[in-house]
Amino acid sequence: MKTNASAPLARLREQHPAPRLPRILVHCGTAGNAMGATRYLEELRIALGDRSDSVVEAASDGANWAAPAATVAQGTYMRRFERLDLHGIDDVIACFNGDCGDEANYAGTGGRGLTARLGRNDGTLGDVLAQGGYSALDRALTSTPEQLLDAIEDAGFTGRGGAHFPVATKWRLAAADTHRPRMLVVNAEEGEPGVFKDRHLLEGDPHRLIEGILIAHYAVGFERAYVYINGQARTARAIFENALADAAAAEIFSGAAWNQTFGLKIHVRSGAGGYVCGEESVILNSIEGERPVPRYKPPYATDRGLFGNPTIINNAETLCAITTVFEKPPPPTKLVSLSGDVPRPGLYEIPVDGATTWTSLLVMAGTNPLDVQAILIGGPSGVFVMAEQFEEVLEMRSLGAGGVVAFGSNTDLSQITRELASYNMRESCGECTPCREGTTRMVALLEHPAEHRKEIANLIEILTEGSLCQLGGMAGRPIQSALDQFPTAF
Amino acid sequence: MTNEELSINLEAMQDGTSGVDALPRDKDQLLPALLAMHQALDWLPREAISYVANHVQVPLSEVYATTTAYSELRLEPPVPGQWHVCTGIACNLAGADKLLDQIPNTARIDCQFLCALAPVICDEDEQLFGRVSVEEFRDRVNS
Numbered sequence: 001m002k003t004n005a006s007a008p009l010a011r012l013r014e015q016h017p018a019p020r021l022p023r024i025l026v027h028c029g030t031a032g033n034a035m036g037a038t039r040y041l042e043e044l045r046i047a048l049g050d051r052s053d054s055v056v057e058a059a060s061d062g063a064n065w066a067a068p069a070a071t072v073a074q075g076t077y078m079r080r081f082e083r084l085d086l087h088g089i090d091d092v093i094a095c096f097n098g099d100c101g102d103e104a105n106y107a108g109t110g111g112r113g114l115t116a117r118l119g120r121n122d123g124t125l126g127d128v129l130a131q132g133g134y135s136a137l138d139r140a141l142t143s144t145p146e147q148l149l150d151a152i153e154d155a156g157f158t159g160r161g162g163a164h165f166p167v168a169t170k171w172r173l174a175a176a177d178t179h180r181p182r183m184l185v186v187n188a189e190e191g192e193p194g195v196f197k198d199r200h201l202l203e204g205d206p207h208r209l210i211e212g213i214l215i216a217h218y219a220v221g222f223e224r225a226y227v228y229i230n231g232q233a234r235t236a237r238a239i240f241e242n243a244l245a246d247a248a249a250a251e252i253f254s255g256a257a258w259n260q261t262f263g264l265k266i267h268v269r270s271g272a273g274g275y276v277c278g279e280e281s282v283i284l285n286s287i288e289g290e291r292p293v294p295r296y297k298p299p300y301a302t303d304r305g306l307f308g309n310p311t312i313i314n315n316a317e318t319l320c321a322i323t324t325v326f327e328k329p330p331p332p333t334k335l336v337s338l339s340g341d342v343p344r345p346g347l348y349e350i351p352v353d354g355a356t357t358w359t360s361l362l363v364m365a366g367t368n369p370l371d372v373q374a375i376l377i378g379g380p381s382g383v384f385v386m387a388e389q390f391e392e393v394l395e396m397r398s399l400g401a402g403g404v405v406a407f408g409s410n411t412d413l414s415q416i417t418r419e420l421a422s423y424n425m426r427e428s429c430g431e432c433t434p435c436r437e438g439t440t441r442m443v444a445l446l447e448h449p450a451e452h453r454k455e456i457a458n459l460i461e462i463l464t465e466g467s468l469c470q471l472g473g474m475a476g477r478p479i480q481s482a483l484d485q486f487p488t489a490f
Numbered sequence: 491m492t493n494e495e496l497s498i499n500l501e502a503m504q505d506g507t508s509g510v511d512a513l514p515r516d517k518d519q520l521l522p523a524l525l526a527m528h529q530a531l532d533w534l535p536r537e538a539i540s541y542v543a544n545h546v547q548v549p550l551s552e553v554y555a556t557t558t559a560y561s562e563l564r565l566e567p568p569v570p571g572q573w574h575v576c577t578g579i580a581c582n583l584a585g586a587d588k589l590l591d592q593i594p595n596t597a598r599i600d601c602q603f604l605c606a607l608a609p610v611i612c613d614e615d616e617q618l619f620g621r622v623s624v625e626e627f628r629d630r631v632n633s
Contacts, residue, residue: 034607034620064606067620193578193601231525231562232603270525273562273600289520289546291556307518339580339605346606379579405579405605419582429559 008258009129009138012250018130019122022054022096025071027119029059029203030235037068040084044070047093054096059204059239061119062347065366071120072096078120113333114320115349118204123239125246128207134252136323137211140218141258145175148219155325160334161187161315162378162401167322171220173302174310181223183306184216185287188229188236188316189271189278193423194379194403197335198316200347202229202236205320206243210253212319217264220312224265227316228283231271241268275380275427279469280313282429293431294469315401334399340375341408342367350394358390362406374413374485376405380423381474383481384413414489417482418446424475435472438463442479449483449490456483499531506530506538510545520546524557533564561600568614573631574599576610584608592624593631 005013026032026041038057045052063069066082072095079100081092095101121127128134140148153168174182186209190198201209213225229237244266247253255262269287271277277286281295284306305311317335324333332352339345343366350356350364362369374384378400385392392398407413425439438459445452445459460476467473482489509526513519523546527538534557543553557563575581575589578601586609590596596611604610607620611627619630 030618031604031607031620034604034610034618064604064620067607190603193603194580194605196603196605199603230603231560269522272521272525272528272560274560277560286521287518289517289548289556291552292559337605339608340583345580345608376579405583407583411583416579419579427561 004139005135006138006142006258009134012134012252012257013126013129016124016126016129016250019056019124019127020054022072022074022098023122024048024055024092024096025058025073025120025122026055027060027063027067027069027071028057029119029239030199030233031060031064032067032069033235035067037084040068040070040089043086043089044092047089048096056122058122059119060200060347061204062115062200062349063344064346065344066346072100073120074098074100112324112327113349114201114208114317114324115205115335115347117208118200118347121205123206123243125207125250128205133207134211136326137214137218138258139326140215141260145219145221148215149175152219152322152325156332157322157325158396159315160317160321160396160402164396167314167318170302170312170314171216174222174312175220177303177310178221181309182220183309183311184213184220184222184225185280185283185301185306185311185313186213186225186227186316186319187278187280187283187313188227188233189283190230190233190316190401191271191273191275191278192379192381192401192403193275194339194376194405195337195401197337197347197402199230199233199236201316201320201335202233202240206240207247208320208323209240209316210243210247212322213266214253214255214262214264215322216312216314216319217262222264222312223309224267226287226306227266227268228287229268229270231273234270237268237270244268274429275423276429276469276471279471281469283313284311293429294471296468317402332396334394334396334402336361336399336402336404338365338404338406340404340406341372341411342406352394352396352399354393356394357392358385358394361394361404362390365406367406371408372406373409373411374407376407376416376420376478377403378474378477379403379405380420380427380478381470382478384478384485386485412489413482413486417478417490418443420478421446421475424471428471428475432466432468432472434462434466435468435475438467438472439475442475446479446490453483502531503538507541510542513545515545515547517546517548520548520553520556521560524553524560524563528563533567569595569597571595571614572597573614573627574612576600576602576604576608576612578602578605578608578610580605580608581610589622589624589627593627595631 028037044055068084071080157167158164188198251257286292301311336348430436463476506527510523523542543550577598
């Protein structure tokens with residue numbers, strides 16, 4: 001990825017040199033710290049004495065099952081040491097000193113896709129640039145905005161937040177409106193239980209999101225960008241803001257590094273909880289200081305969005321993924337947040353290439369698919385996929401926002417269904433009657449579902465057709481799915 | 491409330507108000523202002539909400555309506571020393587109920603988004619711990 005850099009990018013790389021190797025990356029961040037990773041950071045620094053500079057703090061690389069973990073980066077290879085204990089740091093140090101044993105090959109995604117650098121950089125600009133950071137922006141700047149939009153369209157690029165709307169089509173809607181200031185809202189609210197991809201992206205490779213924002217800005221021409229981050233993701237916000245400051249200091253954000261004037265103002269905002277806050281129009285209200293409830297549509301955000309201006313709302317993953325659009329062939333991948341009854345839960349970037357099935361995902365996560373009775377895709381708005389459907393080929397559309405929970409054979413799926421119904425009831429914002437009353441009624445009906453089949457079917461229809469936003473609109477989905485897939489469980 | 495507690499609260503309130511004062515007096519600063527107060531005080535007493543309403547020039551009733559709509563904004567002080575157990579889907583599967591049953595003075599909390607490290611607990615400073623057993627939880631509470 002370092003080839004064909006323009007003179008400005010080459011200059012940036014000179015100004016921000018790559019880190020020295022070998023080095024030890026200790027995977028901290030929210031996930032690593034929850035498993036005590038900072039202790040190993042300290043122990044390794046003490047053990048290496050005057051070479052302690054080579055032990056650096058990195059974020060999670062997505063392999064949560066391996067935490068606490070450290071990766072040794074030697075010249076041409078890496079090796080991850082998993083589930084560290086104090087005894088195990090001797091092996092880490094031996095590998096740092098050149099003896100990595102037989103398992104020297106790093107089993108990561110390796111150099112491509114949007115997780116290529118995830119957790120495998122120390123957060124400095126030099127490290128990110130050395131690993132291909134800002135080369136997609138560099139490439140984009142050699143084309144006109146129209147050519148860039150064509151390239152995104154030709155790659156068949158769709159949004160990664162769940163709806164999978166074509167990105168180029170959405171961007172063109174705003175780009176066409178040249179008389180009013182255009183707004184970009186980056187949705188990193190990620191309030192869906194079971195989804196943790198945006199936190200990983202912001203903590204583990206924040207410059208990729210900045211690069212994606214600048215590519216979007218070059219294509220559309222925004223006045224302002226708002227990055228709306230989940231209120232609990234404080235570490236992610238802090239790391240992102242640091243990266244933003246570095247990008248500004250290096251004149252990347254202003255465009256001056258490329259002798260351009262981007263003129264984009266960026267604001268970082270935190271949410272304060274609530275599943276409904278991931279809904280696009282709720283985010284707009286929240287940013288404006290209104291009550292966080294959905295808006296009626298139309299007007300759509302591309303016409304009258306933030307502060308009444310044409311607004312593009314993209315998921316953080318979408319903008320990170322856009323940086324891979326020039327990779328040949330463009331890898332259609334999706335981040336999957338996998339949890340539940342599997343030996344290796346964590347964040348996976350999986351190819352959506354017409355060959356990947358649920359079985360392949362489960363095998364990747366170290367489980368025998370026969371031990372899994374069902375998976376839930378999309379949390380409280382999602383559907384159940386039963387064991388006999390595991391051979392189905394994965395499509396972007398079937399993956400939603402990428403939250404997948406696996407249930408072993410002992411799980412009571414009817415109980416899970418009731419929990420999902422209760423969750424939707426608690427999280428309903430109360431703005432519209434179908435959702436406010438409907439989700440409450442659903443919980444009551446699910447006490448004795450066999451006696452209320454017809455009422456439940458009617459209620460699902462009311463929720464789906466009558467709700468103001470997708471929280472209510474999709475609240476009936478897991479119930480319908482449960483009744484279709486395992487009616488005898490109730 | 492002892493004088494000492496009162497003075498700590500006043501100090502925290504001062505941190506909160508200076509955080510709010512640093513923000514522009516516009517309506518779109520409502521949530522950032524509430525969060526600045528919440529960060530300083532760990533909850534939002536009525537005085538704090540009034541202060542925010544006045545600063546961003548939004549009617550108090552509207553500010554209250556907005557405040558109550560966000561699940562992470564507390565309208566009561568947190569219970570000192572209280573631990574929380576995540577009750578998201580993955581944590582429930584991994585035995586969150588057992589942790590809640592066996593460790594006294596613990597409360598439920600919604601998904602903490604560390605689903606791959608279930609079950610997850612959270613101390614009063616909001617530090618998260620993953621893959622926790624009953625024994626480890628007990629040790630942490632008692633330490």
